[in-house]
Amino acid sequence: MAKYNILMHEMVPEHWLVPVKEEENILKSLGVTKGQLPKIRRTDPVIKTLEKAPGIGEIVPGRIIEIVRKSRTRGIAKIYRTVIGE
């Protein structure tokens, strides 16, 4: 276990793993395919940290991550990224 949990840092926005059964609904409401979404590497420190969280386990490529961050224009903005390999 790393000394610090980067997800707790105030500059790191919230990252959530989207449950597989919700993926279709989200993609449909956004009107995009998984391939169109921005990517996030499986080796990204955030993904590695998420994997260590209880009840999550390995995050395979193709899963979707929801990122909730503060936005200057919108207040709170939800964006989605598709996990890719490497």
Next chain:
Amino acid sequence: MKVEISKGIEELKFALLSPEEIRRMSAVKVITPDTYDDDGYPIEKGLMDPSMGVIEPGLKCKTCGGKVDQCPGHFGHIELAMPVVHIGFIKEIYSILSSTCSNCGRIKLPDSNLKEFFEKIKDTANRLSDIEYDDIVSEVESDASEVVICPHCHFENQKVALDKPTTFREEGKKLTPKEIRERFEKIQNDDLPLIGLDPKVARPEWMILTVFPVPPVNVRPTITLETGERSEDDLTHKLVDVIRINQRLRENRDQGSPQLIIEDLWDLLQYHVTTYFDNQTPGTPPARHRSGRSLKTLVQRLKGKEGRFRSNLSGKRVNFSARTVISPEPFLSINQVGVPAKAARELTVTETATEHNFERLKELIKNGPGRDEAVYKPGVNYVYRIDGSRIKISEKNSAEVAEKMELGWQVERQMEDGDIVLFNRQPSLHRMSMMAHEVRVLPYRTFRFNLAVCAPYNADFDGDEMNLHVLQSQEARAEAEILMKVQENFLSPRFGGPIMGAIHDHITALFMLTYRNPLIPLETGLHITSYIDVDRTPETVEVDGKRYFKGRDIFSLILPEGVNLEFKGKLADKSLDPNGTEGLIRIEKGKLVNGAIDENAVGQSKGALLDYVLRKYGNAEGAKFLDNLTRLAAGVISFTGFSTGIDDEDVPGEAKAQLREVGNEAVQKVEKLIENYKNGLIGMEPGKTLEDTLESMVMKALSQAREKSSEIASHYLGMDNSTVIMARSGARANMMNLAQMAGIIGQQSIRGQRQHRGYTNRTLPHFQKGDIGAYARGFVSSSYKEGLNPTEYFFHATGGREGLVDIAVRTSRSGYMQRRLINALEDLKVSEEGKVLDTEDSVIQLEYGEDGTDPSRSFEGDSVDVDYLVKEIFGTKYEGGKK
């Protein structure tokens, strides 16, 4: 699960042409150095052989059968009698010669070393980057060139030297290209990767030419001059030389001529082949045309500013455009642009004759190509019949052509009033740098436009030039009018407020018209109102039996009906206007009730009234308001007259004494501070050293002096002073500028600090060493009007220089930064659903700007102006909003 990701180009690979490949792709073996015969037909097996493609319309290519626009052109080839070096590979040839054994052709490094390098290259797990690979290649080269005894065959190699441009020598003995080629043939394919070559596509001996490719004729077309004379392309000229010398070399070789003659010819062939590739090879006299002009060969076609890349690929030229000097014209609407008649006659719009425009076009053709008349009447330059043939319209044939015109003809009519054009000034830093205008054809030679439009273009009239582009299709015109018209770009996407507005004299004039609501004599008032587009006059008042208009009533004429607005003007600051209420601008039911119209009301980027009109009444009404406003201002100021001069800064003697006192006091205060500092009486401020503390105290004391002088100047200079009027209304300058002219210029600083660099322990030799007093560190107590003493002048120049350097550095940096941003973002688009996508439809933002708001339709960055809506709906008093 596999995620599909779109693909891009990963790498490009360059290879060498082998002699076989050159022969294989050749359509003809060129043997004759001639082009055309006496009848003008291309000579068989000559340089213009029709097997290499066609350049004359109507003829067919002998290789593919295509006509001019179908045949891509085909290469031919020349069999060289003796091999020659390719100038483009000189460096590579040299390094291969130096690093390989002349006897066995191996790289002159032991097998163990070579193996080590190979392993690095072949390691697929850690694939090398191109740079790392290049590093290994140059390491092999530099290691192997040092070796004398070949580790493979133990042959003693000699040092090879390059005698520029193309001669190689081994211990003084010349190496012929033939010998080099023989050596290269011995190099094993397995060694090539360490030399930097891929054996699948390149062999080192291919760098020595034995067969010479002749480019297709459409690469080097024959030009037929108007006199009927033919002129060949520079490349063709060079090819003629190559073939001619090649022929002579072959004959001499076959006849067994003396070695000396053969060598001379061989060198000559090498010269021609070298200059064919690059006519500016160092050490080679450039080949010249008969006229003495040096030939433009292959490298010259590509290289430099006039080369293919910078001139033709990065730089594009455009038709239907014009460029000239700009000048102001307050009687044009902001949506218009004045175009000189001379330009209008050259700039055309192509219209197809239909039932709807038939009669109109007919009349236009009858006008001919244009006469020099007092009133501009558009004509027609060319018409195209349905078969595409062109008729030039002249004074003579205009009537005849007009009668013959049929439906479907294309008519190139000259520009007329109302045409939509794009107008642009470089540098085009934001989208308002290119806007659509309506044409007004005018006499003289400049482009003219309303002064309010200077701001978005960042234009002034000190010689600025601008470009104009005529739109050619209905779609383009419609799009430009909806998206690019000046009035559609009132609100800047940068801050969500109007970027256009009144400037300089507009503000001065309206301020003078409304400040303290002056009485304007009836005749003057009527004259002024004749400048604007209204059909009513204000009510008159009678004073001492004479009739007057009130200034504010005249201004109210240009306000849209029903404006209700209250805001603070520049005079709202009580210190500026102690007992007046001129700073409270109140408009009720479209009438200016109170206040002086100033920059805060109608100025660019901050005019509250302008902003209100735009938001409430829309862009068209906004444009009308601004048009009237500029005309009214012109009317007012041409009646009152307005000028300024240095004696505007004359202050009475008593004020002068006060100012001098302020300067002296400040200097004394600084001296006192320094004395305290030397006696250790100054305490350190947090985060500062003792010196810093002193500096900040001194700076404070001196800036107070300038403020005080500003106060004195404002006290003695009143509203009867032109400069004060400009400063107070926000037209130009501010009270500090005024104080600097009349009172004290103040501290000159560099990077926010008092001036301290220069000589040892002092800024200038005029001061004692260690002097850190006010004057020794750049305080200027003189005024601009009085003039500066020499040391003051020097410090002032130093401070001024900092500004110039800053600007130069900033513009180049921000320019490059902007360029990189634009290149990264240029092909993003907003989809119909409001997503931001790139060219492969990958999502950049799910909603534009995350909130889906167009900043130019926003209220100072917010999607909705709640205060405004509350007031409009509930009628409650507007409390000045959040401003």
